[in-house]
Amino acid sequence: MIRIELTDEDLGRTRLALSPLWELVASLFWLHKEEPTPEYAPWVARTREALRGVELGPLDLDIQLPRYVPDFAAPIPTDPLASLAAEIESVRATDPAVVRADIAEGFADDPPPPWDAFVARPSEMVDRLADGMHAYWEAALADDWPRLRAVVEGEMLARARALALSGPAAVLEELHPSLRWRHPAIELYQEKHYEMHLKGRPLVLIPLVFARSVLMGVSEGQRAVAIGYQARGTSALWATDTVSDDGRLDLLLGQGRATVLRALEQPATTTELARRLNYAPSTVSAHLDVLSRAGLLDRHRVRRSVFYGLNETGATLVALLADIPAVLSA
Numbered sequence: 001m002i003r004i005e006l007t008d009e010d011l012g013r014t015r016l017a018l019s020p021l022w023e024l025v026a027s028l029f030w031l032h033k034e035e036p037t038p039e040y041a042p043w044v045a046r047t048r049e050a051l052r053g054v055e056l057g058p059l060d061l062d063i064q065l066p067r068y069v070p071d072f073a074a075p076i077p078t079d080p081l082a083s084l085a086a087e088i089e090s091v092r093a094t095d096p097a098v099v100r101a102d103i104a105e106g107f108a109d110d111p112p113p114p115w116d117a118f119v120a121r122p123s124e125m126v127d128r129l130a131d132g133m134h135a136y137w138e139a140a141l142a143d144d145w146p147r148l149r150a151v152v153e154g155e156m157l158a159r160a161r162a163l164a165l166s167g168p169a170a171v172l173e174e175l176h177p178s179l180r181w182r183h184p185a186i187e188l189y190q191e192k193h194y195e196m197h198l199k200g201r202p203l204v205l206i207p208l209v210f211a212r213s214v215l216m217g218v219s220e221g222q223r224a225v226a227i228g229y230q231a232r233g234t235s236a237l238w239a240t241d242t243v244s245d246d247g248r249l250d251l252l253l254g255q256g257r258a259t260v261l262r263a264l265e266q267p268a269t270t271t272e273l274a275r276r277l278n279y280a281p282s283t284v285s286a287h288l289d290v291l292s293r294a295g296l297l298d299r300h301r302v303r304r305s306v307f308y309g310l311n312e313t314g315a316t317l318v319a320l321l322a323d324i325p326a327v328l329s330a
Contacts, residue, residue, distance in 0.1 A: 002188040002216065003195045004225065006203065013202040014168040016156045017077040022217075022228050023089035023148065025074045026210035032065045039234075040210075047140045054139045054231075057132030058114035058125060066112050070102035073129065076204050076219045076226040081303065084137060092130035095292035096122035146275065147210045147237060155207040155231035157300050165193035168203075175205070176214050176229045186227075188214055194199050198225060205241055207231035248321040260287040261296065262318060267309030 014076050019047075030036050031175040036044045051061060059065075072094045077087065099122035103111050111119060118125040141148070172181040180187045190213075204226040208215070215228035256279070263273055270288060274281040288308055291297050296314030300307050310318065 001191055002192055003198045004186040004188070004203075005184055005195065006186065007184065007198070010198040010200065010203065011168045013015035013200075014163065014171070014196075014205065015080065015202055016159055016163070016205050016207070017080045017082065017226075018149070018152055018156060018234055019074075019077045019082055019087065019206050019208075019228075020137075020141075020145070021082075021091070021133070022074050022077075022206050022215070022226075023152070023208055023210055024084075024133060024141060025069055026208050026212070026215065026228065027141060028059065028065055028136075029212060030210060031061055039237075043144075051136070054081050054135050055132070056136055058117070059129070059132040059136055060114075063113050066107075066115070068106045070099070070106055070115060070118075071217050071219060072098055072102045072126075076217050076224045077206070088130050088133050091133065092126055094122075094126050099126060146272065150268050150272040150276075151209055151237055151266060152207045153230050153302060153305070154307060154309065155234065157267050157302060157309065158232070159205065159207070161300075163279045169240075171205070173229070177216050179193055179227070179229070186187035188216065188227075190214070190216075190302075201225055203227065205229065209234050209237065249318065252321070256283065257287045257291060260284060261291055261310070261314060264291075264297065264310050264314070265318065267300070267320040269305050269307055273308075 027047075030040050030044050031048060033044070048061070073091060075090045077086065082279070099118050103115050104120055107115060114125075116232050153189045159171055169181055169183065172179065172186060178189045178264075179187075196218075202225075202281070204224055206215075206226055206228040209231060211228050211230040217226040217228070218224075220227075249261065252258070253261065259277060260273060260279075263277060268276070270281055270284050273279070273288075274284045277284070288297065292299065292308070296311065296317065297308050298311045302308070
């Protein structure tokens with residue numbers, strides 16, 4: 001078990017961040033898994049095929065990826081909405097001394113491939129790693145990223161609201177089944193066993209689509225500790241069938257508005273909803289206007305994007321009509 005002790009001041013520094021690079025690293029573990037869970041299996045099969053013949057350098061799928069990835073390969077984002085290009089260039093700029101120190105921290109004197117080569121040739125290998133990350137992203141994730149980003153941005157929005165209304169302790173209590181908040185410490189149920197103190201460092205929460213379990217990163221240079229966890233709504237992202245409420249919501253609101261309302265159990269922008277539902281943006285915008293005026297939605301702006309999501313009334317309406325059995329005629 002990993003135990004992370006926080007003071008009340010440390011808790012107050014908790015923040016959320018989006019990280020395409022953490023998503024990239026998390027997705028790699030699924031490609032090395034012999035039997036991925038059913039919701040990820042189609043993506044894994046499609047991506048393995050797409051990566052045939054792609055030069056991935058240290059990320060080559062023929063090299064078995066260890067469970068531990070050195071911290072320099074997935075730096076903690078300083079920007080809440082980091083870009084992939086900036087994150088990869090941060091990897092490329094890693095000081096050779098930091099490369100060797102991170103590998104020694106994780107593997108002592110016996111690093112496995114591909115990390116063993118980084119000890120002897122750190123500058124060359126981080127260049128190859130950065131190039132491999134770019135190539136992997138373009139082949140494996142670039143096309144899916146708009147949908148993935150919509151899920152993690154929606155999760156960030158929901159968690160940010162919970163942080164503001166209920167505080168970080170309440171957020172940590174429900175973050176993930178393998179994480180437990182027991183004041184004054186976070187307990188992570190993992191194979192490693194050690195204790196650490198934040199000592200003024202911020203705790204960065206990074207929602208991910210591809211997280212198998214809780215991921216953890218520590219950056220001495222940035223003086224930060226990060227926890228990556230699976231975003232809510234991830235399983236529905238790959239689902240091909242939607243949950244039926246026997247048409248009651250359609251009868252009440254009309255099929256189009258009902259479809260939009262159901263989709264907003266995970267907050268999204270107008271553009272993302274249109275793409276996801278295969279509707280015209282103008283149609284989605286019109287439905288959102290009616291649903292908002294009916295008091296079923298909340299609107300939140302994140303930089304230039306406006307996210308819509310169910311408020312308590314909207315969520316209750318969807319849940320009630322999904323749970324009440326249809327009346328049988330005599």
